[in-house]
Amino acid sequence: MDMMPLEYRAWLGVRTRYLTRVRAMMDGVISSSFSSKGILSIFIIGIVLVHAFPGVVLVMTPHTRLTAWMLVGEGFFGWTYLTSGVFSTFIFLLSAGITSNLISQDLRNRSFVIYFSRPLGVTEYLIGKFGGTFVVMSAFCTLPVLVNGIMIMATQTGPDYISSVRILLLTLVAGSFASLLFIPYGMMLSSLTKRKAYAGIGTFMTYFSLTLVGEFFSASDPNWKLLNPMNVLHYSFELIYGLGLPTDISPDLYVLALIILLVPTTIITGIRVKRYEGAV
Amino acid sequence: MEPVVIKTKGLRVTYDQLVALDSLSLSLPRGIIGLLGPNGAGKSTLIKVLIGLKKPVGGSVSVKGMVPWEQTLYLRDHVGYMPEYDCLIDEMNPVTLVSHFGRISGMEKGDTVWRAHEVLDFVGLGEERYRNIGTYSTGMKQKVKLAQAIVHDPPILFLDEPTEGMDPLGKEEMLKLIKRVGKTGKTVVVSSHQLHEIERTAEHIVILDRGKLLMEGPLKKILHGEEKNIRSIVIGEPDRLEPFRKYLKDTYQVFSSKIIGNELNVSMKWEDTGNHFFSMAVDHGLQVKEYRPHIRSLEDAFFLTFREGK
Ligand SMILES: Nc1ncnc2c1ncn2[C@@H]1O[C@H](COP(=O)(O)OP(=O)(O)OP(=O)(O)O)[C@@H](O)[C@H]1O
Ligand SMILES: [Mg+2]
Numbered sequence: 001m002d003m004m005p006l007e008y009r010a011w012l013g014v015r016t017r018y019l020t021r022v023r024a025m026m027d028g029v030i031s032s033s034f035s036s037k038g039i040l041s042i043f044i045i046g047i048v049l050v051h052a053f054p055g056v057v058l059v060m061t062p063h064t065r066l067t068a069w070m071l072v073g074e075g076f077f078g079w080t081y082l083t084s085g086v087f088s089t090f091i092f093l094l095s096a097g098i099t100s101n102l103i104s105q106d107l108r109n110r111s112f113v114i115y116f117s118r119p120l121g122v123t124e125y126l127i128g129k130f131g132g133t134f135v136v137m138s139a140f141c142t143l144p145v146l147v148n149g150i151m152i153m154a155t156q157t158g159p160d161y162i163s164s165v166r167i168l169l170l171t172l173v174a175g176s177f178a179s180l181l182f183i184p185y186g187m188m189l190s191s192l193t194k195r196k197a198y199a200g201i202g203t204f205m206t207y208f209s210l211t212l213v214g215e216f217f218s219a220s221d222p223n224w225k226l227l228n229p230m231n232v233l234h235y236s237f238e239l240i241y242g243l244g245l246p247t248d249i250s251p252d253l254y255v256l257a258l259i260i261l262l263v264p265t266t267i268i269t270g271i272r273v274k275r276y277e278g279a280v
Numbered sequence: 281m282e283p284v285v286i287k288t289k290g291l292r293v294t295y296d297q298l299v300a301l302d303s304l305s306l307s308l309p310r311g312i313i314g315l316l317g318p319n320g321a322g323k324s325t326l327i328k329v330l331i332g333l334k335k336p337v338g339g340s341v342s343v344k345g346m347v348p349w350e351q352t353l354y355l356r357d358h359v360g361y362m363p364e365y366d367c368l369i370d371e372m373n374p375v376t377l378v379s380h381f382g383r384i385s386g387m388e389k390g391d392t393v394w395r396a397h398e399v400l401d402f403v404g405l406g407e408e409r410y411r412n413i414g415t416y417s418t419g420m421k422q423k424v425k426l427a428q429a430i431v432h433d434p435p436i437l438f439l440d441e442p443t444e445g446m447d448p449l450g451k452e453e454m455l456k457l458i459k460r461v462g463k464t465g466k467t468v469v470v471s472s473h474q475l476h477e478i479e480r481t482a483e484h485i486v487i488l489d490r491g492k493l494l495m496e497g498p499l500k501k502i503l504h505g506e507e508k509n510i511r512s513i514v515i516g517e518p519d520r521l522e523p524f525r526k527y528l529k530d531t532y533q534v535f536s537s538k539i540i541g542n543e544l545n546v547s548m549k550w551e552d553t554g555n556h557f558f559s560m561a562v563d564h565g566l567q568v569k570e571y572r573p574h575i576r577s578l579e580d581a582f583f584l585t586f587r588e589g590k
Binding site for chain 2: 006007008009010011012013014015016018020021024025027028105106108109110111113114115116117118119120121277
């Protein structure tokens with residue numbers, strides 16, 4: 001194939017504002033997540049197993065309004081929705097799946113330099129990666145719960161719409177919290193290894209082992225339950241919906257567990273990526 | 281005189297103890313600028329300083345009037361960078377990669393896809409652009425690296441060893457692309473070890489060695505030299521040629537000399553008249569067969585300056 005050499009052509013568009021670059025980073029994460037077969041499968045199976053069934057049951061059950069109890073309590077026939085182990089397990093799986101490639105990809109390909117030689121700082125890079133993951137997680141943790149909530153409201157027989165709307169708003173908060181809680185740890189592991197598999201399996205196995213260890217020791221002291229990230233999530237749901245912490249759990253230790261999940265992980269990720277900013 | 285686009289003064293850059301650039305002062309105009317020097321000369325380091333990836337410990341820098349480590353983000357809207365080593369994301373195809381990085385460089389989402397295709401057409405990537413970069417040869421990757429550097433149409437480009445790892449045809453193609461981009465009024469800084477490549481591509485030359493400036497100026501001036509150079513063929517008895525050659529080497533600056541049979545081929549610095557050269561040959565019992573002013577190659581200039589520098 002012999003082609004006429006093409007002359008270089010200019011691009012005459014106008015540059016976007018800097019914050020738009022963060023949007024571009026987020027979109028990158030979102031589109032690569034949804035184009036990964038693995039993540040997409042977890043997502044779809046999760047929607048069916050976690051959200052579809054409780055949604056149908058709650059809508060079918062006679063009710064006068066949407067209550068917190070329907071979402072986080074021991075629901076009908078003794079089974080639960082947001083506080084079920086199935087939901088948490090899918091949150092673990094999904095966040096491990098998305099975060100595993102988030103930074104390890106750039107370590108593996110030495111591609112930090114093509115980000116950081118552009119108008120993009122380490123903070124914008126991290127916010128973009130985090131934000132993209134958060135959007136995908138929200139599509140799993142928040143959106144379907146809101147849809148279920150609205151369906152329940154649509155079929156409610158009582159007149160108390162105000163309190164139903166309040167629960168809906170709390171659901172937005174709870175879903176967002178669930179979406180972000182496990183991202184920092186996954187991002188941290190992803191910034192520590194070039195191997196996507198190590199980061200993904202490592203993240204999931206950490207949650208899984210902590211769950212086992214936490215449950216094992218909780219017989220001696222209930223506060224051990226805080227070692228189980230699933231419980232941290234469930235207690236947070238209960239707090240957000242105004243049901244309060246279980247009385248045998250120390251609030252200080254609960255806050256400590258939250259801090260451990262969010263703060264050191266974020267700092268380590270920041271330090272790791274910062275190292276690659278100029279020294280490339 | 282062309283306006284200065286890139287200016288450094290007394291630039292000093294270190295990596296811990298190691299001094300990578302030392303008291304470097306440059307004034308570079310628009311056009312294609314060849315950045316030459318042996319391994320470890322500081323070429324890549326200079327480029328990193330100019331785009332604000334590395335902060336110097338001393339001296340001043342201005343790129344299009346901006347200080348790279350102060351107006352970093354703003355400056356980077358105006359630069360494109362092709363790093364020297366592999367940095368592409370293997371799991372992406374070039375269309376996705378180039379449009380993604382176009383957006384990060386400030387392009388509207390709607391613009392990026394057609395623009396990605398446009399620059400991929402320009403660098404000469406065909407249908408393979410829908411394949412993941414992980415399956416690419418080095419030459420193809422170099423093209424994608426160039427494409428991601430020009431997608432947002434920056435007025436200043438930094439290409440760090442763009443022909444590295446390519447076969448001769450690929451190199452030729454890459455140099456043509458660079459020339460075509462250079463013709464559009466951009467400033468294109470191209471680093472290389474390959475003197476002959478730079479000689480055919482660049483308009484302005486910077487030669488570095490161990491962090492210091494060896495030579496800088498318009499290519500034409502460097503090739504012609506500040507002074508006169510000649511190339512001459514002198515004939516005569518072989519046993520007379522050798523002493524003459526030794527005499528020339530001892531007395532003048534000789535770039536190269538070779539005796540084949542009864543011919544001495546010499547290229548040297550000569551500021552005197554032709555007559556003087558002819559009579560000198562006659563004094564040694566020899567004849568001048570050919571005498572002409574010599575345009576040296578960049579390689580001559582390079583090695584000469586290099587020897588003087590040491
Ligand atoms: N990240 C780094 N850490 C420590 N030293 C470095 C680093 N990068 C470069 N150097 C040193 O700085 C000096 C200049 O390196 P630089 O990479 O700029 O040279 P170069 O001219 O690009 O060489 P090459 O032709 O091999 O690419 C070298 O001595 C090198 O060892
Ligand atoms: Mg280099």
